Amino acid sequence: MTEEIVVVEGDGIGREVVPAAVSVLEAVGDFEFVRHDAGDAVKEETGEALPQETYDAVAAADATLFGAAGETAADVILPLRTAVESFVNVRPARAYPGVEALQPETDIVFLRENTEGVYAGHEDRLSDDLSTLTRVVTTSASERLAEFACDYAPEGFHVAHKANVMRETDGRFRDAVTGVADEQGVETEEVLMDAFATHVCLDPGQFDVVVCPNLAGDVLSDLAAGLVGGLGLLPSANIGSDNALFEPVHGTAPDIAGEGVANPSATILSAAMLLDHLGYDEEGTAVREAVESTLADGPRTPDLGGDATTEDVTEAIIDGLD
Amino acid sequence: MTEEIVVVEGDGIGREVVPAAVSVLEAVGDFEFVRHDAGDAVKEETGEALPQETYDAVAAADATLFGAAGETAADVILPLRTAVESFVNVRPARAYPGVEALQPETDIVFLRENTEGVYAGHEDRLSDDLSTLTRVVTTSASERLAEFACDYAPEGFHVAHKANVMRETDGRFRDAVTGVADEQGVETEEVLMDAFATHVCLDPGQFDVVVCPNLAGDVLSDLAAGLVGGLGLLPSANIGSDNALFEPVHGTAPDIAGEGVANPSATILSAAMLLDHLGYDEEGTAVREAVESTLADGPRTPDLGGDATTEDVTEAIIDGLD
Ligand SMILES: CC(C)[C@H](C(=O)O)[C@@H](O)C(=O)O
Numbered sequence: 001m002t003e004e005i006v007v008v009e010g011d012g013i014g015r016e017v018v019p020a021a022v023s024v025l026e027a028v029g030d031f032e033f034v035r036h037d038a039g040d041a042v043k044e045e046t047g048e049a050l051p052q053e054t055y056d057a058v059a060a061a062d063a064t065l066f067g068a069a070g071e072t073a074a075d076v077i078l079p080l081r082t083a084v085e086s087f088v089n090v091r092p093a094r095a096y097p098g099v100e101a102l103q104p105e106t107d108i109v110f111l112r113e114n115t116e117g118v119y120a121g122h123e124d125r126l127s128d129d130l131s132t133l134t135r136v137v138t139t140s141a142s143e144r145l146a147e148f149a150c151d152y153a154p155e156g157f158h159v160a161h162k163a164n165v166m167r168e169t170d171g172r173f174r175d176a177v178t179g180v181a182d183e184q185g186v187e188t189e190e191v192l193m194d195a196f197a198t199h200v201c202l203d204p205g206q207f208d209v210v211v212c213p214n215l216a217g218d219v220l221s222d223l224a225a226g227l228v229g230g231l232g233l234l235p236s237a238n239i240g241s242d243n244a245l246f247e248p249v250h251g252t253a254p255d256i257a258g259e260g261v262a263n264p265s266a267t268i269l270s271a272a273m274l275l276d277h278l279g280y281d282e283e284g285t286a287v288r289e290a291v292e293s294t295l296a297d298g299p300r301t302p303d304l305g306g307d308a309t310t311e312d313v314t315e316a317i318i319d320g321l322d
Numbered sequence: 323m324t325e326e327i328v329v330v331e332g333d334g335i336g337r338e339v340v341p342a343a344v345s346v347l348e349a350v351g352d353f354e355f356v357r358h359d360a361g362d363a364v365k366e367e368t369g370e371a372l373p374q375e376t377y378d379a380v381a382a383a384d385a386t387l388f389g390a391a392g393e394t395a396a397d398v399i400l401p402l403r404t405a406v407e408s409f410v411n412v413r414p415a416r417a418y419p420g421v422e423a424l425q426p427e428t429d430i431v432f433l434r435e436n437t438e439g440v441y442a443g444h445e446d447r448l449s450d451d452l453s454t455l456t457r458v459v460t461t462s463a464s465e466r467l468a469e470f471a472c473d474y475a476p477e478g479f480h481v482a483h484k485a486n487v488m489r490e491t492d493g494r495f496r497d498a499v500t501g502v503a504d505e506q507g508v509e510t511e512e513v514l515m516d517a518f519a520t521h522v523c524l525d526p527g528q529f530d531v532v533v534c535p536n537l538a539g540d541v542l543s544d545l546a547a548g549l550v551g552g553l554g555l556l557p558s559a560n561i562g563s564d565n566a567l568f569e570p571v572h573g574t575a576p577d578i579a580g581e582g583v584a585n586p587s588a589t590i591l592s593a594a595m596l597l598d599h600l601g602y603d604e605e606g607t608a609v610r611e612a613v614e615s616t617l618a619d620g621p622r623t624p625d626l627g628g629d630a631t632t633e634d635v636t637e638a639i640i641d642g643l644d
């Protein structure tokens with residue numbers, strides 16, 4: 001059976017890096033690609049950043065590869081994470097040999113809770129002066145995340161939170177996550193999210209897998225991106241029970257969009273995560289290795305100090321598959 | 323009139339670095355010091371981490387110098403911020419010549435909202451599975467912070483927030499802050515807090531003063547601490563309308579407490595902020611300069627690779643005054 005992969009390029013360089021990643025996927029497997037729209041451009045045309053048919057297609061697909069959306073990013077990506085019923089956002093942040101990094105020994109995977117926290121936040125305007133947001137934490141979502149984390153990192157993981165202030169909500173998160181890990185005999189170490197922000201700069205090598213609430217995962221993974229040289233190389237996966245969506249962590253890069261020089265590596269690494277997820281482990285590994293060796297000594301796009309095009313880099317990666 | 327300064331050493335190295343800072347204050351002015359207890363030790367004795375008389379004394383003082391508290395940190399520092407009716411937490415993070423830093427050009431002052439956000443969060447356990455926290459944002463607190471920011475940084479500042487997700491609450495914060503700045507003709511630039519986390523690593527020099535909601539300020543200032551080499555050198559001020567509390571950003575450092583080798587610089591720099599606040603501008607500047615020149619070529623405590631004691635460093639700073 002040919003897997004159906006929905007492809008949503010979105011805006012800006014999404015339209016350049018997603019086709020690049022699709023050509024890599026075509027080189028390693030036999031997939032059916034179905035294209036759908038989302039983002040600023042489709043909103044301009046139709047009034048809707050996320051057309052219902054895109055939502056439905058993503059919800060029904062085996063997997064989705066998404067690029068980036070501009071101003072409408074939150075209106076697109078948050079519902080799409082819901083469409084695939086994603087309970088965890090997997091965000092690896094690692095430095096690559098040959099790419100300049102502030103902290104070259106960074107190699108951390110963030111497992112970010114992907115359904116609640118402030119993102120499930122019901123907001124109210126209670127008066128002219130006062131607004132509130134109801135932050136939500138459930139034991140069930142935290143345990144679901146913890147089960148994934150125990151599979152992903154049986155050797156143990158860190159749990160980042162702010163339970164010294166958010167005692168009831170982050171306390172619940174912490175207790176649920178460490179409770180599941182304890183039951184499964186997986187070691188955990190707690191770290192306050194503010195302390196993590198300091199420690200990860202000073203000594204990133206001490207962290208391997210970090211489990212966090214939704215907003216903490218958003219900010220701390222972007223921090224780690226800074227340590228490895230920027231968002232340009234970071235892939236991510238939104239994993240659900242029967243479905244998943246893969247996206248580079250970077251945005252639409254309006255300054256270089258349309259020039260054909262966007263770095264496709266983050267999206268191609270996201271495609272490698274997609275391959276892993278669909279069970280094409282060998283192919284996933286091959287793509288990852290080809291990206292790594294291209295980063296180490298292949299052509300480079302301008303963001304990495306070279307003058308290669310998106311196409312040059314993509315071809316080098318495809319040539320490097322074997 | 324002799325100003326009354328309440329001194330709360332707290333736990334761990336608080337008991338070493340606060341006396342060091344007091345001796346520096348004694349060297350530059352004529353203050354009345356009144357000592358009070360708070361923290362783990364007093365909790366062990368009395369059952370209360372923050373005795374009412376400490377709270378009352380801090381609320382009535384001209385200014386307070388606080389050290390650090392251990393496990394009870396949140397139970398001590400959060401009420402004490404309330405005691406001084408602090409609406410802004412001023413957190414400078416800068417690299418010092420002679421001290422190893424990941425990003426030596428970091429020189430950022432965070433102006434952190436100090437009364438609300440998740441810190442004013444009312445939490446509820448709604449069921450066995452579900453807890454909520456009500457995050458609070460008011461226009462009045464945001465405007466109060468913005469007025470301070472406009473005085474502090476008339477040349478302009480950044481506003482960090484997550485209004486693309488917390489549209490009503492952080493949207494209110496952003497609109498209130500930029501609204502006041504616009505009225506006063508002060509330039510502002512918005513930055514999403516996650517994007518800030520990446521950008522500050524890559525290029526801290528682009529940021530000068532950053533205004534943020536409470537939890538964002540907590541995490542982002544600790545991140546900047548990582549870029550300048552750790553929490554060891556960071557002072558902070560909790561400013562209220564008629565009162566203020568000054569504290570190093572570091573904690574109790576139980577691993578070295580009692581050995582007399584804690585680095586007193588952060589607390590002495592906090593004392594310099596206290597001097598500024600009480601109008602002793604020249605003295606504040608003199609203390610800051612003495613700390614800087616001691617950091618550059620004076621004795622060093624073990625955290626900075628030396629083998630000097632707290633007392634050696636404090637004496638060097640006092641010798642270096644004027
Ligand atoms: C665009 C935004 C809503 C999103 C988030 O906050 O999750 C982005 O920052 C991300 O991390 O994918």
Ligand SMILES: CC(C)[C@H](C(=O)O)[C@@H](O)C(=O)O
Pocket residue numbers: 164165194395396399400540
């Ligand atoms: C101890 C804790 C409650 C406190 C905070 O979150 O504000 C600390 O992290 C700080 O930044 O001073």
